[in-house]
Amino acid sequence: MISVVIRAKNQAKALEFLLSNLRNRYAADIDEIVVIDNLSTDTSEAVATKYQARFETISTFSYGGSANFAAQKAKNDIVVIFSAHSYPVSPDFFKVIQQKFDANPNLAGTRCLHTTNDYKNYINDISATVDPNKSGLIFSGSAFRKKVWEKIPFNEHVPTFEDKDWTKRVLKAGFDIEFAPVVFNYEIKRTKAQEFFRFKNDIVGNYQIWHQDYSLKNCFAGLFFSVLRLTKLFFVDVFYSFKRFFYQISFQFNKPKKFDY
Numbered sequence: 306m307i308s309v310v311i312r313a314k315n316q317a318k319a320l321e322f323l324l325s326n327l328r329n330r331y332a333a334d335i336d337e338i339v340v341i342d343n344l345s346t347d348t349s350e351a352v353a354t355k356y357q358a359r360f361e362t363i364s365t366f367s368y369g370g371s372a373n374f375a376a377q378k379a380k381n382d383i384v385v386i387f388s389a390h391s392y393p394v395s396p397d398f399f400k401v402i403q404q405k406f407d408a409n410p411n412l413a414g415t416r417c418l419h420t421t422n423d424y425k426n427y428i429n430d431i432s433a434t435v436d437p438n439k440s441g442l443i444f445s446g447s448a449f450r451k452k453v454w455e456k457i458p459f460n461e462h463v464p465t466f467e468d469k470d471w472t473k474r475v476l477k478a479g480f481d482i483e484f485a486p487v488v489f490n491y492e493i494k495r496t497k498a499q500e501f502f503r504f505k506n507d508i509v510g511n512y513q514i515w516h517q518d519y520s521l522k523n524c525f526a527g528l529f530f531s532v533l534r535l536t537k538l539f540f541v542d543v544f545y546s547f548k549r550f551f552y553q554i555s556f557q558f559n560k561p562k563k564f565d566y
Contacts, residue, residue, distance in 0.1 A: 306336040308379035313389035314343040320389040324356035334399035369461035395487035413480035414449040433482040441472030446489035465506035
């Protein structure tokens with residue numbers, strides 16, 4: 306049996322689309338849906354109630370903490386995880402996940418497909434053991450086994466990449482993580498402030514998990530090439546803005562023949 310858990314905060318519109326998708330297309334494959342909400346002030350709770358999803362509130366959010374909270378609230382051994390701004394696409398999405406876990410009792414988690422990297426690593430058979438970052442668990446559009454989580458919970462002391470940290474630890478403990486060849490979509494638009502918040506967490510997470518450090522030389526080089534790239538993009542945009550303008554003007558005097566259908 307499968308539990309679906311969804312992390313959300315003030316995403317009522319996206320949440321409604323996801324829940325509608327789950328109830329209308331996958332009702333026979335899912336035993337329960339749990340919305341893990343971080344103090345939303347919009348209509349998220351009403352949306353969850355509309356689609357018979359259990360609404361659980363987490364007041365203090367962290368990525369690892371919310372992942373553990375989600376696992377605690379799920380009643381089944383197979384837990385499929387989504388963010389409110391993601392949703393399954395493949396018609397057999399949950400059936401394939403179920404088959405994967407049924408076929409391998411040592412399976413700790415599955416990663417589904419949503420980016421070019423996912424498709425390439427799956428097609429090239431690059432396992433999580435070889436590439437735990439790009440073939441390991443992601444906390445959206447993935448699934449994990451609760452019995453493994455009970456032995457190895459998510460790390461609440463990393464600011465992000467709780468999924469990659471878990472991947473490394475369960476692989477080290479001798480469990481498996483595999484691709485599930487089904488597709489989901491992940492759609493989010495972040496403000497500049499949100500992107501900077503994510504950037505800060507990524508810096509710390511990359512250092513803690515992948516031991517990626519930054520020298521002063523790297524910092525200055527990053528600033529220089531960022532400014533250079535933005536400057537180049539600005540002048541390219543201006544150049545093509547003028548090209549579009551002049552083409553529109555010339556079009557007024559050289560219009561092609563219209564087709565009469």
